[in-house]
Amino acid sequence: xxxxxxKTILVSPLNWGLGHxxxxxxxxNALLNHGHRVIIGSYGSSAQLLKKEFEDCTxxxxxxxxxxxxxxxxxxxxxxxxxxxxxxxxHLEHRRIREILKEYDVDLIIxxxxxxxxxxxxxxxxVTHQLNPALGKPFRVFEKPVAHIFSxxxxxxxxxxxxxxxxxxxxxxxxxxxxxxxxxxxYAGSLSRFSECKQRFDYKYDHTAVISGPEPWRSxxxxxxxxxxxxxxxxxxxxRGVAEGTEEEYLYxxxxxxxxxxxxxxxxxxxxxxxxxxxxxxSTLMDLFAMGRRALLIPTPGQPEQEYLAGHLQExxxxxxxxxENIPEIDASVFNRFDKNxxxxxxxxxxxxxxxxxx
Numbered sequence: 460x461x462x463x464x465x466k467t468i469l470v471s472p473l474n475w476g477l478g479h480x481x482x483x484x485x486x487x488n489a490l491l492n493h494g495h496r497v498i499i500g501s502y503g504s505s506a507q508l509l510k511k512e513f514e515d516c517t518x519x520x521x522x523x524x525x526x527x528x529x530x531x532x533x534x535x536x537x538x539x540x541x542x543x544x545x546x547x548x549x550h551l552e553h554r555r556i557r558e559i560l561k562e563y564d565v566d567l568i569i570x571x572x573x574x575x576x577x578x579x580x581x582x583x584x585x586v587t588h589q590l591n592p593a594l595g596k597p598f599r600v601f602e603k604p605v606a607h608i609f610s611x612x613x614x615x616x617x618x619x620x621x622x623x624x625x626x627x628x629x630x631x632x633x634x635x636x637x638x639x640x641x642x643x644x645x646y647a648g649s650l651s652r653f654s655e656c657k658q659r660f661d662y663k664y665d666h667t668a669v670i671s672g673p674e675p676w677r678s679x680x681x682x683x684x685x686x687x688x689x690x691x692x693x694x695x696x697x698x699r700g701v702a703e704g705t706e707e708e709y710l711y712x713x714x715x716x717x718x719x720x721x722x723x724x725x726x727x728x729x730x731x732x733x734x735x736x737x738x739x740x741x742s743t744l745m746d747l748f749a750m751g752r753r754a755l756l757i758p759t760p761g762q763p764e765q766e767y768l769a770g771h772l773q774e775x776x777x778x779x780x781x782x783x784e785n786i787p788e789i790d791a792s793v794f795n796r797f798d799k800n801x802x803x804x805x806x807x808x809x810x811x812x813x814x815x816x817x818x
Contacts, residue, residue, distance in 0.1 A: 471500035472571040476672045478742030479571045480505035484652035507702040549575035574612040585616040595763025610639035622650040632771040648807040651749035652722040656730035665693030667732035670700040739768040751801035
C-alpha cells in the first residue's frame with residue numbers, strides 16, 4: 460500500500476472498562492490528521508466514549524467478550540470460568556469482521572486486545588501490553604501456558620504493537636517482555652490522549668479521583684472515595700467513569716462529581732489537581748506519564764495485573780500503592796511521599812508504525 464494514499468482503517472478496542480478505547484484515541488487522531496477514513500468497531504461503554512470523542516467517524520456495532528467481575532473472588536478465577544465464553548465470542552468477532560469487510564473496503568485493521576478482530580486478506584495489527592500476563596497467586600503456574608496461548612493468537616496478526624518502551628524502567632514491567640520471541644512485535648512507546656501538565660502551583664483542586672473499570676468495583680470505589688474526601692476536606696473532584704453520563708458538574712456532600720469528561724477536559728482537571736487517585740489501569744498509567752504526574756494507585760481487588768503494576772510503579776517510578784481495603788488509612792500526609800520531579804517515558808511512536816504498516 461502507498462502510505463500517501465488515503466486508506467480506510469477499522470479500529471476496534473476491547474470493551475473492558477474504558478482504557479482500551481481511550482488509548483486508541485492517539486491512533487485515531489493520527490489517522491484522521493493524515494486524511495484517512497476511520498471506522499470504529501465497538502460496543503458498550505467503549506462505543507459510548509468513542510462516539511463522543513469522534514462524532515464524525517463511521518461507527519459500526521462490533522460486539523465481543525465483556526468480562527464479568529466477581530464481587531468476592533479472585534478476578535483471575537472468575538475470568539478462567541468465563542474462558543469458554545471468551546473463545547466463543549472470539550469466533551463471533553471473526554464472523555462479524557467478515558460481514559464488515561463485505562460492506563466496507565477496509566485497508567487496515569487495528570484491534571486492541573480483540574483476538575478475533577482480524578482477517579488474513581487485510582493487514583491486521585493487534586495492540587496489547589500483556590505478552591507475559593500476570594495471574595497472581597495461586598495461578599502463577601499457569602502464566603507461561605497462558606503466555607504461549609497468547610503468542611499463538613498474536614502470530615496470526617501481521618504486527619503486534621506493544622504500547623510501551625522496550626527499555627527499562629518502563630511502565631509495564633515484565634508484562635511486556637517478549638518471552639516467546641515473537642517476530643512481529645514492535646514497541647510503540649506510550650499511547651496517550653493527554654498532553655504534559657504545565658501547571659505545578661496554585662492548583663484549583665486538592666484531590667481528583669478518576670474512577671474506571673467494570674462493576675461492581677467501580678461503584679464500590681466511588682463510595683469509598685466519597686467517604687475519604689469528606690474526611691479529608693478541601694476541594695475535591697470525582698470523575699465517575701460513567702461514559703453514558705453527562706459532563707455536567709454537581710455537588711454531593713461538598714464534592715464535585717462529574718459522570719464523564721472528554722479527553723481535553725479530563726486532562727485539564729487532572730493537571731489542575733494537587734493530588735490524583737486512580738486505578739492502575741494501564742491506559743490511565745500512560746496518561747499519567749504523558750502528563751508527567753504521579754498518583755496514588757488503588758488496584759481493583761483481586762485483579763493481579765493492576766496489583767503488579769501498582770507495585771512496579773511504586774518501586775521504579777515513585778508512585779504510591781494502597782489496597783482498597785486500606786483506603787480509610789489514607790490522610791493528607793500520604794501525599795507528601797511523592798517525588799516532586801516529573802515522570803516520563805519515550806513518546807509514542809504511532810506515526811512511524813502507521814507509516815510503515817500503510818506502505
